[in-house]
Structure formats: structure tokens, C-alpha cells
Amino acid sequence: MRLPLLITLLLTALPAVGQELRIPPVDYPVLPASATSAAGFVPAGWRIEQQLSGDLNGDKRDDLVLVLRQQDPRNIVVHDGFGISPLDSNPRLLAIALATQDGYALAAQNHTLITRHEAPNLSDVFEDGAGVSIVRGTLRTTLFFFSNAGSWSTGSASFTFRWQDGAFALIGYDRSSLMRNSGQTEDLSINYSTRRVRHAEGSTDADRETVRWETLTSPRRWTLETVGDGSSFEPLADAEGG
Template sequence: MTLILASAALALASTAQDDVVTLPPPASRPFRIGKSELRDIDFVPRGWKLYDKITGDLDGDGKTDSVLIVQKNDPAKMIENTDGFGMRYFDSNPRAVLVLLHKNSGKYELSAVSTSIIPTHDQPTISDPLSEAGIVGNVLFLDIGFFANAGSWSMSNRRFQFRWDGEAMALIGFDMTHVRRNTGEMTQTSINYLTGRRKDAKGSIEDDETRWQWSDVPDGFKPTLGSIGNGFEFEG
């Protein structure tokens, strides 16, 4: 304990002299798997705000679970765009997805978390990457979209579907459509991780028929909410 307090004092002294802020070690950061609270909203840490809350029975035990989308609340990341392209104001604070299972004890437990699947809204010319989120049955879905009104012809939509498997929020379904608006070129992907099969197609938005090519998902490839990374970069 003495060593910990001395280290903390040294860090504060360094900050005062150099205006350098050192991040705390991972164990003391806001989101800790296994942490329990009586109320779901108590998982919103200091310096963050509740962006959205979704409820439903994720683990099939008849209790209402919660998925919180929280966003860091740093005023410095509330950006005013003075360049004239895109939106005038946008919030570039990162967001995190917290899955809270309602346990028999009556408490909520943080059972899964992602701090990266929702890409940061860091450019005024792109739309908010988070299109929609919800729970249908016991499946959580997240829709991540990319659309730019300047700087890129690309447009894409990704839907992630997750289900609690007893240990993690496992990805059970993934669908992606990517379009180049200047040429009409389109690629599509649909993956069922429960059957281990995927289908892919390349063509044009003007095609009357989609020509799918089927293949197997590699053995052992089992993505989870916490392992996917940036939603813009995941392709299945």
C-alpha cells in the first residue's frame, strides 16, 4: 500500500510540473469484467455518460438484462468544424458497449465489453458510425455504417449479431454490404457462425440477381464482442 501511494504521489507531482497525464494501469480502468452493481446505470463510470440503454433477456433466465452504450465526456473532444465541409459540430469522444447480466443475487454483472466495435466519430464529413442497436429475442444486434459526404465514394453497412454462450457474447451472425457510389460496384457478405457457413457476392447495384459463392468459416474462428476490434475493419 505504501508503495502504491508513493507511486501515485510521484505521478501527480510529474503532472503538475510537466502537464503530462499518465493513464492508470488497465486493472484500474473503468470497465472490469465481473464487477457487480445493484443498478445497471451504476456501471457508467465517472467521466463518461449514458448514450443509450437497451434491455432484454440475453441469457434466457427470465431476468431483464441491460446493454449500455456509454460515451466518454471530454469537452475537448466536442469539435467545432470551421472548414465548411460536413457537420458544424460533432462529438469525437469514444463509446463502449457494456453487457450487464442480471444475476440471481439481484445484482448486475459486467459480463462482456467492447471499447472499439463502435468506431470513433472523428471526421465531420462522415455520418455517425452507430446506425442502430437492439435486442431481438436473446440476440443483441449492432448496426455499424459508413457514409461520407466528402472525401470518399465508399458506403458500407455491417450488422453484428451476438448471443450469450455462457462465457462470452459470441458473434453468431454477420452481414456486410459495401458499395462504391461512383461506379456502382457492390460486394456482399453473410456469415452464419452457428452453421460455419458464409456466402459472398461481387457485382453491381444494377444487377438483377445476386450470384453467391459459398464457403466454410475457418475452424476455430469464433469472434466475440470483446475480440472484434474496430467495426469498420471487420469483414468476417
């Protein structure tokens, strides 16, 4: 059975030749519970990499979405091996704050969905991708995957979240992959609200694709907090352990 694209890319990450690549550990800050502006949520040593506004909870007020990135020079790793050097492994924080009468109240902060850049043969999943967007009242995060060695796979994965029951629930997952050597394509689209799953396989050399549908049988529900690392997320995982 072929491994999912994201797992394949991670398993083929190559260590630096001639030395062990040491990625410094990070202590993630706890963001303020409220602030009057975006700047109020930015901890010392971090910066705003992306900022969006839009209504996420249906109250007709613009909420705030921030992607924060640490600015610690110790996380910029220089090595003499294969791949990207220096490697900027500074991690990111996704922060969502809902509009209030006095400013914004923090609804969620997450540092796992946007994978930290730790492998020199893999692209930065956020920098080279579509990033974060607000689409019809939902929050969408898209990660891009490309390996310059160890795998022919390239592709992207999008996570769509909706604010409901006090959390950002995963309602949609879309993954596309391409084998650059063969031209084979695979697409997976899951609607967690309707429990419908679409699988499609094709080729860049042909107009036709093979499509099959299935229905999720697992009752498992995902949220921004339970998805974990977006690169290793198993979208069809069963209810075991959940």
C-alpha cells in the first residue's frame, strides 16, 4: 500500500551529510487572553508573518487571524550537508481572536498544524504554500510539500475549520499529490460534515481520472487542537484512540 504523500515526504527527509542536524527545542509562549489590537498578541521575539480579518463566528464583526513566527537566530541552522543551508527552523504560531466590544478575545492558539521546518531536503510548508485564508466564514490553512531529494512527490493539503461548540472543528480536508517522475496524480477530498470521501486518480498525460466515493464510518471528530502536525495528519483514521 502506498504511504500517504505527507508521511512519505517526512520519512524521506535526509540528515545533513557530515554532521547531525540539531534543531533547537522551543518553549512556546502563552498568548494573552485578550488584546485591543493584533500587536497585543505578539510575544517578545516573535513577529506577525500573516494577518487576516473576517467574520468567523457569524456575529458580523471582523475577527482576527494571525500567523506568528519566532525570530530567534539560534533556530537558523547552518550545516555542510545536503539541502537548504542555512535552515530557518523558527516555528510558527497560529492565533485566532474573536472580536469583542473592547477589542479581541483569544479563541485558539496552535503551534502544531503548521509544521516546523526541520528537514533541509523539504520545502517550508507555509512559506511556499497558500498559507491561511478566510473562506465564507471558515478558516482554511494550506500546506505545500516539495522534496528536493529523496522523493518525487509534491503536493498540498488544506484544512478547513469552522467555529462551532466553542472550538474550531475540522469540516473539510483536501489533499492533492503529483509524482513528478511519472505524472501520476492523486486527490483526496473529505467533507466531515456529510461524512463523504472522494478519491481520484489520474495522470498529467491523460484527461480522464478514476473517481470513487466512500462514506466515513468512524464517528471521530477533529478540531484544530486534535489534528496535530499537519504534515503527518491521517485524515481517514478510525475512532481508535480518539
